[in-house]
Amino acid sequence: MDLLEIINKVFTVSLAYATVRICISIVFAGMGEMITERSGVFNMGVEGIMLMGAFSAAIGTHFSGNPWIGLLTAAVVGMLIGLLFAFISISIKSDQAISGLAIYLLCVGLSGYLLQVLFKHGGNSPKVETLPIMHFTFLENIPIINDIFNDQSILMIPALILPVILYFVFYKTPWGTWLRAAGENPKALAVVGKNPIVVRYVAVLAGSLLAGIGGAYLSISQTSIFSERMVNGRGFIALSAVIFGNVKPFGVFAACMFFGFMDALQYSLQTVIPDQYFPREVFMALPYILTLLILGGFIKRSSGPADIGNPYEKESR
Amino acid sequence: MEKARKFLEKNEAIATSVLAVILAFIMVAILLLSTGRNPIQAFGYFIRGAFGTVYNFADTVSRVIPLLIAAIAFIIGAKCSVFNVGIEGQLLLGALTSAVIGFGLDLPKAIHLPLMLLAGALAGGLYALIPAWLKVYRKVNEILSTIMLNYPAFFFTHYIVLNVTPLEGVIPATPFIKDTAKFVNIFPGTRLHAGVIVTILVVILANFLLKKTSLGYEMRAVGLNQEAARFHGIPVEKRMMLAFFLSGCLAGLAGAVEVAGVHYRYLDQFSPGYGYDSITVAMVGLMNPFGAIFSATLFGALKTGIVDMAVFAEIPRQLITLINGIVVLFVSAKSLIRSRFLEVVKGKKTDALEKETA
């Protein structure tokens, strides 16, 4: 096959459909982490929270028979883990990178262990009910849009709306202003009588809730099962997207889509052409390499919240 | 009572570590109880599985080897305030490189095996220079960068094994290495191999470096108080780069040793997370090479003991990963308050500087 044929076979509408499908999980996590980072907290445990979200969703759905219960479970579990992280990072003021790492390890261990305990065999949960797929009749007659956005998970809708809502919240509401202030200069917030610690806690909880949902999507929508390695680095990809997108709603959304596209592309290439022409691992590694290039300053970007990663000390100058 | 308190205060670090492990075990016991298992019985199986017979014991030791080398890799870095969480990736690269040397070259044993190990170590060390450079010259947090770099390393090795090196059979792996590149098996019937000697050497050398050389002194100074080190003429950046490099080398070596002694080839996904376990082992071992021996033994024992536990008491293998996670959580929460002290002190000083530099 020559290049033109390959391009024709790969760049189809179904690629776009696959992209959207893959992105949903990353978008939730990315939006969540963006909120957290805006407040000045860097949560590296996102990967772990997504994993626990996927796990809890599967469990919740399995034992209740209802995927919505599963979704709820994932959200709650995500928040609880977020609370733990927040406590260690904000109140105990541990190094955020290390506590993030600890959370990640904890989640990996907890999910794997509980899986074994509950189902007596490792690796996967039993199959579970999934969240509904949305079919919109009004889209049926619109050519390309129909193929891309119709018959996607119901979670696609909040995923698409989130960036808009968050943009509005960040820049048009008072709380958004306080959130941004907490991330830039918490002392400035403190001297006007608002508590940056509360703001940060809320941000971490919101972020981990969304990350939990992002994980839930994987086990009760994109697939109908939980398997131990299913998150597979998406959490870190979401982290990369936040950096890539400058911690701004539309930027992060675009970055999530871009990385999701990369993933969909590599799957597509895999089916269209044999592996030796296109090492798909390059696509998979791309988000990480790009992120490091940005962090290293080789790709220009404007800096994120000024106070990120620093614990807030109340009685210091 | 007062005496006990003073003792605890002085040995605060050990107390924290031990407490963390105990707490983790208590949590595990509770989990076991809640799922209807008998913790004491489980513990019994564990001991038997890990140390009960000579065979089991030898197997335990064989699992200790990569854990211990990897833990020392982390310790060397951490002593110089370099948190190398990329040991997993460096280990994979080291293993692959050594496997290639192992099957690709034909050399007498005296050269082949050492060359293999050296190549593996170098591979890890060189890969570690990337995050090292980013940390020193671009101030990129190394915990983030090293975790990120684990993924490309994983993908790369996966790709090479599947597409570049010759595949023999169904399992994704490189061809077997030549006999001249293998560690001789010490205990037939077990996994125990001569690599244990290398491991002991690593422990001794690491300790020697840290305690008996001026370089080690300087590295430790950097790890404990960067500002004071700089004030007294210690080239902080150079020492950090070195620590990162050495850490990467040891990580690569750990991978190479596993190839040379256990698998005799690079097996895709052979590492059950040695890289991440090494952090726990190092922390529980109080960041000390000899302490790491004890904690590596503990965690190695967990890996063999768990088999018996799984078979006889229906306890899942993933227990280890859970204990792992809990221990890291506890140890990281407490042991970082101490390092916070210096940062807060430094922070106040910087603030005062800002104020006065007016």
Next chain:
Amino acid sequence: MATILEMRGVIKRFGDVLANDHVEFKVEKGSIHSIVGENGAGKTTLMNILYGLYQADAGDILINGEKVIIKDPSDAIRLGIGSIHQHFKLIPAMTVAENVMLGNEPRKNPFMLDLKELNDQTRRLSDQYGLAVDPETLVEDISVGIRQRVEILKALYRKANLLILDEPTALLTPQETEDLFRIIKRLRADGKTILFISHKLKEIMEISDRVTVMRDGKVVDTVEKTDTSEVKLARLMVGRDVFLKTAHPSKKIGEVILKADHLSAVSELHHRPVLSNVSFEVRAGEILGIAGIDGNGQTELVRALIGLQKLSEGKIYLSGQEITRLPVKEMRDVGIGVIPEDRLVEGLVVDFNVQENLCLGQQRNEPFSKNGLFDWKAVSSNAENLVEKFDIRTPNIEHLARLLSGGNQQKVIVAREIFHAPDMMIAAQPTRGLDIAATDFVHEELIKHRDRGKAVLLLSLSLEEIMLLSTRIAVIYKGEIISIVNKEDTTVEDLGLLMLGGSYEHIPA
């Protein structure tokens, strides 16, 4: 006139330090009331208490005659107290208007900000007080002087009647200072009360109605501007207790050991000069004492002299040889020793034990290491020797430095540096936080070092110490050396005045 603020018996302790010691004074409504004192006098702590950032341990605050409790800044704001901090509490990435109204933004409805009103109100407020700021510019794009106005606007927006200005001219150019004073006078005309915190006498005398002088956490006196002068204030600030103690004079003064030649440096953080044309010489057998208020360049000078501070201009010579661009280790090796001003952060590795700390800086040299191998025997015997010679109180040499008392920690540093016998010893606040015995010890060692024919550069915040030890005395103010005299030719009052930026006809410049 009514009393708007009264402080009664306010006490605040930080650990062992008594930052505010029974502070008492009254402030009249509609006046400009200055609080003056050296760093460490307790002014900023007091203001932080007033604004609710700290809580006093004891004492009362009365606003308009009524006792109040100020738990946090929102209480202070409610009482009409506004604070313009020395470190601006602004958000560079946001606009002026967003900063001014942070936390109290006007809303179109409970969920949405009213951006138009945000900008309009800011503009109105700015015009009302002649502050001339554009509400829509980002704070990161405006100058320091204008940023300060934003801080003022913040306070005015919250209807502050009592404005605290903490060292407001610290970051301003002379022109910006004039503008600020104009604004302050306008605020007073409007009925506002201003609390002006400073250590700059000229400004105090220019702007104040009344002055409260603080020293060592206590209020020394409160006077009317018309009843005082720069000289009188300096005297009050520095204290008239006569420092008659001096060490025996040096026996013989020899060659020039250290020469600093027109050293200039710029702060990377603020892009302002921190050292300007600093020149001086220190000779063998003498102690040159540099007196000054904390923050006038002492830290930067020390760092420059050991190679940690980049110089934009100037050269450093040691015994005739230029050493300006040498790396830190080499500067030490050629003969510069330092007792740093912050023993915990710069002087010691507190998690190292005593013997390890006693060879810090020398670890690569013989006898401590040879060919890269560390010789613990040499390290221990060195430690035993120093512990005995300098009477360092420690159970053993393997004791962690963190566990030693402050005085003994300093002894470790002094012992280490002195024993190495550098030709040039720089001692920066060497007795900070030490008790009398430890202080005397350090003083004795410095004198002995001098008497061995070495040179000592002493930087201290304590005039008593400077007067005690120095052969010659220099004053540093705003990064410049403004005077170098022999000890006999000056007095504490003169020095105090110079340190505070005052002028005095008899002082040689």
